[in-house]
Amino acid sequence: RTEMTTADLRSLLAAAQLDDPECNGVIQQLKADALPEAKKKKGVKLEKGQKPSLNPVQRAEFRLHPEDGLLEARVSLPEAVVYVPVIPEGKMPWFEDGVSWRRYVFEQYHEPITNNHRTFNKTFQYVRRAAWWTNMAKNIADWCLTCPCHKHRGSTIRPPHGTLFG
Numbered sequence: 001r002t003e004m005t006t007a008d009l010r011s012l013l014a015a016a017q018l019d020d021p022e023c024n025g026v027i028q029q030l031k032a033d034a035l036p037e038a039k040k041k042k043g044v045k046l047e048k049g050q051k052p053s054l055n056p057v058q059r060a061e062f063r064l065h066p067e068d069g070l071l072e073a074r075v076s077l078p079e080a081v082v083y084v085p086v087i088p089e090g091k092m093p094w095f096e097d098g099v100s101w102r103r104y105v106f107e108q109y110h111e112p113i114t115n116n117h118r119t120f121n122k123t124f125q126y127v128r129r130a131a132w133w134t135n136m137a138k139n140i141a142d143w144c145l146t147c148p149c150h151k152h153r154g155s156t157i158r159p160p161h162g163t164l165f166g
Contacts, residue, residue, distance in 0.1 A: 007068075012093065013085055014070045016101060020088035022134065027071050030064050062086070073132035087133040105131050106143050120144040 017023040061074045063083060072083040087105055091098045109126040111117050118126070124140050133139070 010068055010070050010085070013088075013101070014068060016088045016090050016092075017071050017086060020090055023071055023086055023088045026062055026086075027064065027069075030062060030071075075128055075132055077129060082129070084128075084130055084132050087131045089133075102133055102136075102139060103143070106140055110140075110144065110147070117147060 017027065063072050063074070064070070065072055065083075071086045073086050075082055075084050087101050090101060092101055092104055095104075105127060106123070109118070109130070110123045120141050123144060124137060127136065127140060
């Protein structure tokens with residue numbers, strides 16, 4: 001397979017966001033809010049499967065990237081507030097084994113090139129700097145709990161039985 005550019009990946013991600021009912025509902029609401037006539041309407045009709053209107057607080061938490069229209073979420077980090085791509089549910093188009101977008105992002109940060117599996121806290125810290133999705137913390141915790149490496153570590157780091165001095 002050929003190398004993929006960041007623009008290619010963002011384009012595929014934007015298409016996947018439109019296929020995800022939750023993401024698409026937010027995108028349609030943000031687009032409708034951007035129209036001048038939307039200010040006069042009491043509500044915007046959403047397609048089947050889409051979420052209802054966002055309240056003002058929720059609206060401030062998302063934006064459409066000005067250059068490519070990718071849906072991004074506002075994330076408060078200790079050092080700054082940043083916008084990161086919203087990762088949709090669904091499978092990535094180029095993997096035959098059906099890897100989901102969310103699982104792929106998790107794996108990139110849980111088991112980096114050093115092959116050193118990170119704990120939940122470290123994995124979550126790294127992922128939230130690069131991406132966001134609904135129930136992200138719960139998904140990452142569940143995936144970390146099912147990681148064979150962590151199960152192995154859990155059995156080898158227990159203190160020995162008996163007294164150490166005596």
